[in-house]
Amino acid sequence: MKKLVIGLLTVAVLLTGYMVLGSIYKYELYDMAMTAEKSRADLVEKEVDINGIKVSYLEGPKPEGKPTMLLIHGFAANKENWIRFAGNLNEDYHIVAVDLLGHGKSTKNPALRHDLDDQVQYLINFLNAKQLTKVHLVGNSMGGAISSLFAATHPERTLSVSLVNPAGVFDHRSVLQDYLDRGENPLVVKKVEDIYTLLDFAMEEKPFVPWPIPVVVAERSMANQALNEQIFEHLKTDQHSYNFKDELTKIQAPALIMWGEQDRVINYKNSEIFDQLIPTSRTLIYPHIGHVPMIEIPEQSASDIDAFIKGNA
Known part of the structure; x- marks a missing residue:
């Protein structure tokens, strides 16, 4: 019995030490995990x-003769x-994943504008600075709205647009x-x-996300809470310099609309509206x-x- 108690106390001490050290080095552990993930994906920050x-971004290799895919x-x-x-x-595209203004490691300045058309500009x-002329756009959620507006207003720069x-x-x-x-608002992290x-809330099929990644993501989101709330409120207003639905009708590039059927953030049935308004679209729903x-x-x-892009080449 005495040995059991000593053993349990030893385990408790070790776990306590691990948690203390982990809380001290959680950002280092997060950076190590992200570095490993980026390395496996052959991406460089x-x-x-x-x-x-x-503007902070991830970039993959640039295979000769292969087009650029911009991920939003x-x-x-982020x-x-x-x-x-x-x-x-990475083998078939020059991948560029960007932190939008006000997000990730890109500039955060509440005095700047963050509406969809501002993000497009x-x-x-960014593309001009990188000397990239035409791109395949892939955007998720707000990034999908930005991609739509980009494709509508800059058809000469758009090879295709995939709206996730x-x-x-x-x-x-x-x-x-x-x-x-x-x-x-469950999208704004306050604690x-x-x-x-x-x-x-956001995912139906959650991948394994080891500690301390969620904690670090939470703390960084909390630090950006005020700007996130400002951006969200601005996106909600009807005071825009564009009519979003009218802009959808102007998209000329091949357009793929992809949607998770269990989306609690934006109802997947809105895919029907996108499909009706975009003349070049096809839709894919994921149960x-x-x-x-x-x-x-x-x-x-x-x-x-990939199949959609190659099928429209």
């Missing part, structure tokens, strides 16, 4: 300064959302809208525990998948976009 605005994340997310997805496409400036659970059309009500009506609620197919089913979603 870079940044460029454009007239005082810093959603609201309060370029890392695309890592596992991108790792399936920032992306154009895109924002911009909300004719069919979602679970998120019920939360917003109660004055709650560490919120990140687990967000993961459950049992939520708001972020590129995270939930990275191999399949990458394969489907």
